[in-house]
Amino acid sequence: MENEIINIALNNVHQNVPIQLKYKKTGQYGGFLTATKGKEELWFYVMQKGEVRKYVVEELEDIKQPPVGVMLIAERIPANIKAALRKRKTAYIEGNGNIYIENENMFVFVDSNKTLKLNKEKGNRAFTKTGLKVLLHFLIKPELVNQTQREIAEYTGVGLGNIPQVIEGLKETGYLLRLNKKEYAWENRKDLFFRWIEGYQTILKPTLKKRRFQMRKKWQEIALNDGIAAWGGESAADLLTNYLRPEKFILYTNEDQANLIRNYNFQPKKDGDLEVIEMFWNKDLNQRTAPPIIVYADLMMEGGKRNQETAEMIYNEQIQPNL
Structure with missing residues (x-):
């Protein structure tokens, strides 16, 4: 599938753009590519991705070795990531033939081709x-x-x-x-x-059971039942980093409503300040907070600059070392 995407991408570029692209599979990253347009020739290390994630932008920056550039080749690259790559003048090609290359001697930019749809693995x-x-x-x-x-x-x-x-x-x-x-x-x-x-x-x-409650006291004063309840989202991030002051609250637990009222004095309320979400992982992984991976996901879903900054701190300090 890897070489298929690269071959399709280069063929689609050649059909629409007056540029010669030659790819060679080597042990250096995902291969090596030369781009020739007129009398100018550029060299790139290739990183091939089936699916493109946000972290790829920084990863590409890390492997740049002037005068050899680095190029991302992928079936599809999300628009926000393409914009981030162009801001850094990092070359890329999509499977549909969309291409971006920019340096002092060469500029190639196509972003009008329709999204390419390849057969994906099904039922994984x-x-x-x-x-x-x-x-x-x-x-x-x-x-x-x-x-x-x-x-x-x-x-x-x-x-x-x-x-x-x-x-x-x-x-x-x-x-x-x-x-x-x-x-x-x-x-x-x-x-x-x-x-x-x-x-x-x-x-x-989206499939997890969710309920809304109003807290009757400050969240820091609530004594959670060890293991069976854990903070998520912004409150968990505050406990993990001491960097974020929470405005929205998530609690993960499988306790029923009667226990939530009796144990924590929560009040059921449709627009309450606390979202209680079904816990689906082994309770041994809890501290006062859900596992850092869950907290990271919560913050990224909520969005906002401060949440994203905190999520990156959690990723760098508590998630990445285990990957």
Whole structure:
């Protein structure tokens, strides 16, 4: 699929733009590409991506080695990421032939071609609602994948029959490599993390049970039942970083309404200041807060500059070292 996207992208460029692009697969990043237009020739290291995440912009900056540039080639690049790449004068090509190259001697820019639709893998169980629940635990505890399937099922709280399907899905997408009959090794966990964030936002979180309450006292004064309730969102971010002063509140728990009223003195209210959301992970992963990955996802979904800054702090300090 990797070379297919590159070949399709270069062919589509050649049909519409007077430029010669020659690609060679090498061990350096994703390959090497020369771009010739008239008498000018430029050299690029290639990074190929099936799906493009926000972090790729910074990753490309890190591998620039003048006079050799770096170029992103992908099936599709979101508009905001293309804008960020152009701001940094970082070259890219999309599968549909949209292209951007800019330096002192060459400028090529096409952004009018329709989105290319390639056949995708279908039915990958690693990225279903249940698969995403398992993946969260794998992202937090990478060694979990080498336990027995029964142990994985018990720890993640999903049916045993789902585990081989999730593992097979991770193998199909290249995130898991088999070392021997009993062990796997992870590949590209950083990309898997951002793919999980996207799946959590669009597939899993919308299905979780949600309720609204009004808190009757300051959130810091509420004594949560250890393990079975944990702060998420902005309040959790404040506990993790001491950087964000929360304005919106999320609590993850599976306690029923009667217990929420009795234990925490919450008042059911449709427009209350607290959103209570179903907890779907192993309670052993909780402190006073949900796992940092959940807190990061909450902040990114809520948006806003301060939330995004705090999310980056949590990612850099508590998530990335484990990827």
